[in-house]
Amino acid sequence: MSAVLRDVVVARLSDLQARGRVVVSVDGVEVGVYFHAGEVRAWHNVCPHQGGPVCQGKMMPRTVQPVREDRKSAGPAFHPADRNIVCPWHGFEFDVLTGRHPADGRVGLRAVPVRVDGESVVVSV
Numbered sequence: 784m785s786a787v788l789r790d791v792v793v794a795r796l797s798d799l800q801a802r803g804r805v806v807v808s809v810d811g812v813e814v815g816v817y818f819h820a821g822e823v824r825a826w827h828n829v830c831p832h833q834g835g836p837v838c839q840g841k842m843m844p845r846t847v848q849p850v851r852e853d854r855k856s857a858g859p860a861f862h863p864a865d866r867n868i869v870c871p872w873h874g875f876e877f878d879v880l881t882g883r884h885p886a887d888g889r890v891g892l893r894a895v896p897v898r899v900d901g902e903s904v905v906v907s908v
């Protein structure tokens with residue numbers, strides 16, 4: 784038997800665009816709602832590693848290590864567009880748009896259905 788989902792307005796789109804993230808509690812379910820690169824995503828605030836409050840973590844550019852023509856590292860740099868959520872407990876990172884761990888695509892955040900209705904950001908929980 785599947786549970787019936789309920790639509791709940793959790794933010795104004797303009798506020799989410801300005802802040803980049805809000806973490807809300809809906810009937811005891813904590814949800815992180817994100818705006819990045821024109822997209823809205825929502826994730827359960829539970830890290831797949833050990834259950835930490837992943838959505839409380841910082842959003843950081845994805846670290847990259849470009850390789851020069853001589854096949855040596857050009858040193859660490861940050862990706863210009865990709866952003867990761869960094870879990871505050873042990874530092875696991877997850878792409879804000881896909882929810883996937885950058886090194887192991889089998890590991891990821893659990894999505895919450897989210898949509899934009901006019902100026903309202905609506906999650907289904």
Ligand code: FES
Nearest residue numbers: 830832835870873
């Ligand atoms: S609980 Fe998130 S990294 Fe360990």
